[in-house]
Each structure stands twice: as structure tokens, then as C-alpha cells.
Amino acid sequence: MIYLIQCTKCGMQYVGETGQCLHQRMNNHRADVTSKQLEGKPVGRHDKPQHSVEDMKVTIIDYLGLKDDLSRKCRESEWIRKLCAGAIDESHIPVSPPALNHTDYYNRKGWYSVILQGVIDHRFLFHEINIGWPGSVHKVLTNSALFKKAENGSILTEHQRMINGCNIPVFLIGNSAYPLKKWLLKPFADNDRITAQQRNFNYQFSRTRIVVEKAFGRTKGSMANAD
Numbered sequence: 165m166i167y168l169i170q171c172t173k174c175g176m177q178y179v180g181e182t183g184q185c186l187h188q189r190m191n192n193h194r195a196d197v198t199s200k201q202l203e204g205k206p207v208g209r210h211d212k213p214q215h216s217v218e219d220m221k222v223t224i225i226d227y228l229g230l231k232d233d234l235s236r237k238c239r240e241s242e243w244i245r246k247l248c249a250g251a252i253d254e255s256h257i258p259v260s261p262p263a264l265n266h267t268d269y270y271n272r273k274g275w276y277s278v279i280l281q282g283v284i285d286h287r288f289l290f291h292e293i294n295i296g297w298p299g300s301v302h303k304v305l306t307n308s309a310l311f312k313k314a315e316n317g318s319i320l321t322e323h324q325r326m327i328n329g330c331n332i333p334v335f336l337i338g339n340s341a342y343p344l345k346k347w348l349l350k351p352f353a354d355n356d357r358i359t360a361q362q363r364n365f366n367y368q369f370s371r372t373r374i375v376v377e378k379a380f381g382r383t384k385g386s387m388a389n390a391d
């Protein structure tokens with residue numbers, strides 16, 4: 165089976181798989197938390213002072229029957245990808261600056277632009293588009309409607325699922341410049357202190373984020389062709 169653990173206090177999500185009964189598997193997770201087993205134990209690492217195992221809600225999201233380990237691992241990865249609603253990013257679109265306040269449009273790369281922010285899904289479709297902030301602005305995300313919606317838990321609600329009576333929210337992924345939120349994941353800071361597992365996470369993360377670069381590239385290519 166594939167199961168989802170959600171912390172009801174901070175929204176942390178963990179997707180796991182097991183061929184054992186769920187009760188047995190949860191006992192293992194509990195033991196990881198109490199014995200402070202951190203290496204390779206994501207649930208064990210969720211050891212914040214006011215967040216205990218008792219705050220974690222467990223939902224079975226998929227039954228596979230008696231499938232082998234590899235099938236379960238594949239289905240687990242599939243579910244992790246399904247819960248990711250898209251990748252967020254922004255891109256500068258060149259413009260001729262207005263006569264008034266033209267310096268606002270001068271971006272750090274040395275040309276005039278407006279900023280396009282969007283969430284791109286696995287089909288390269290744009291959602292939650294925000295365009296028009298002058299090129300010199302740094303905090304498009306926190307000024308956008310998307311941010312307010314996400315903080316209120318109403319982001320991309322069409323992607324949320326109700327499974328076994330449990331509402332399963334989705335999350336977005338962004339590059340290292342974005343803030344870490346319960347609805348927005350970012351890579352681990354790439355310094356010498358990250359573990360091999362965190363490095364592998366970063367690798368998988370950047371592979372998933374490629375959609376955003378391709379989508380912006382295609383959009384800009386079609387704009388250039390329209391000239």
C-alpha cells in the first residue's frame with residue numbers, strides 16, 4: 165500500500181510505501197522519532213518541539229495488493245509527483261520602458277522588462293499567471309494573489325484530492341530563491357553539509373523543475389517568432 169502522513173500542525177507531507185500492515189509501519193516511524201534516527205528517516209527528522217507523532221494524520225492513498233518492492237517504489241514516486249501541482253518561476257519579458265518611472269523597469273541584468281510569474285504543470289500549461297511588475301521588483305511572489313491564496317490554503321484547489329475522507333493538499337516547487345513554505349518546496353542549500361540523500365533529493369528536484377525552464381523558453385520562442 166501507499167500511504168500519506170500529514171502533520172496537522174505544519175502541513176508537512178510524507179508519502180511512503182509498505183508491504184507490511186500500516187500499523188506495523190507506523191510503529192517503525194514512531195520508533196524513528198523517539199530514538200532520533202535521522203539519517204534516511206524523513207519522518208524521524210520531523211522532530212519539532214511542539215509537533216509529535218500524535219499530530220500526524222495517516223491516510224492510505226493506494227492499495228496495490230501483493231506487489232513486489234519495485235512496483236511499490238514506482239507507485240510511491242508516482243504519488244509524490246501527483247501531489248506536486250506545478251513548478252513556480254518568473255521570467256523577464258523585454259519591453260520598451262514608459263517615459264514615466266522608466267528606471268523601475270530597468271532589471272538587474274541591465275535591460276528594461278516586466279516580470280512574468282507563473283506555475284507550470286507537467287503538461288507545460290501555465291496557471292496562476294501574474295504579469296506586469298516592473299523589472300526591478302524583487303518580491304513578485306509575496307505581492308501576488310497566488311501568495312495570499314496559498315497562505316489561506318486555497319491554492320490550486322482543483323488539484324486537491326479527497327481520499328478516504330481526507331483532504332490531500334498539493335504543493336508547488338520553486339528554486340532556491342523562493343521562501344520555504346508548507347505549500348512551496350525548495351532544494352536543500354547546496355553546501356558541504358548536505359547528506360547524500362539530500363543531494364539526491366536536489367537532483368530529482370531539479371529534474372522535475374525542468375518543465376518550468378522549458379515552458380518559459382517555449383513562450384519566449386513563440387514571442388520572438390511573432391515579431
Ligand SMILES: [Zn+2]
Binds near residue numbers: 173175210212215
Ligand atoms: Zn509539523
